[in-house]
Amino acid sequence: SQDHLSKDERIQEICTILESSIDYYNWVGFYFKNGDKQELKLGPYVGEPTDHTIIPFGKGICGQVAVSNQNFVVPDVSAQDNYIACSITVKAEIVIPIFVNGENIGQIDIDSNTPDPFSVDDERFLEFVCKEVAKLL
Ligand code: SME
Numbered sequence: 001s002q003d004h005l006s007k008d009e010r011i012q013e014i015c016t017i018l019e020s021s022i023d024y025y026n027w028v029g030f031y032f033k034n035g036d037k038q039e040l041k042l043g044p045y046v047g048e049p050t051d052h053t054i055i056p057f058g059k060g061i062c063g064q065v066a067v068s069n070q071n072f073v074v075p076d077v078s079a080q081d082n083y084i085a086c087s088i089t090v091k092a093e094i095v096i097p098i099f100v101n102g103e104n105i106g107q108i109d110i111d112s113n114t115p116d117p118f119s120v121d122d123e124r125f126l127e128f129v130c131k132e133v134a135k136l137l
Contacts, residue, residue: 032106060084
């Protein structure tokens with residue numbers, strides 16, 4: 001039983017499992033909409049600390065997903081103009097929105113140090129992870 005774990009602790013464990021299980025998942029974190037502000041706030045994550053704990057809607061890959069409600073797969077971050085760099089080692093990124101009652105309330109964000117690593121299988125798998133996280137919220 002994991003009844004003793006808080007929501008944040010459970011989401012933190014999901015980050016740890018994903019980062020340690022899949023070699024090309026090198027930074028795994030969650031951003032959530034910050035109240036009624038037009039911004040995302042960093043939640044649990046595993047990987048290098050980032051300065052980007054608040055991201056305005058529309059800014060970077062994460063901010064774009066906050067408004068598009070669509071998966072965003074970036075095979076080569078150097079080819080993206082609206083991108084917020086967290087680490088020079090990052091080559092690729094995937095962001096998948098989390099929906100609760102049809103509303104986009106946040107997202108999972110994964111950075112990879114491997115170029116072009118993400119497939120449709122990653123999208124399907126992470127959509128499943130996001131649905132499980134939505135049940136915890
Ligand atoms: N690269 C993201 C910012 C968050 S860091 O990857 C942790 C973006 O462009 O939105």
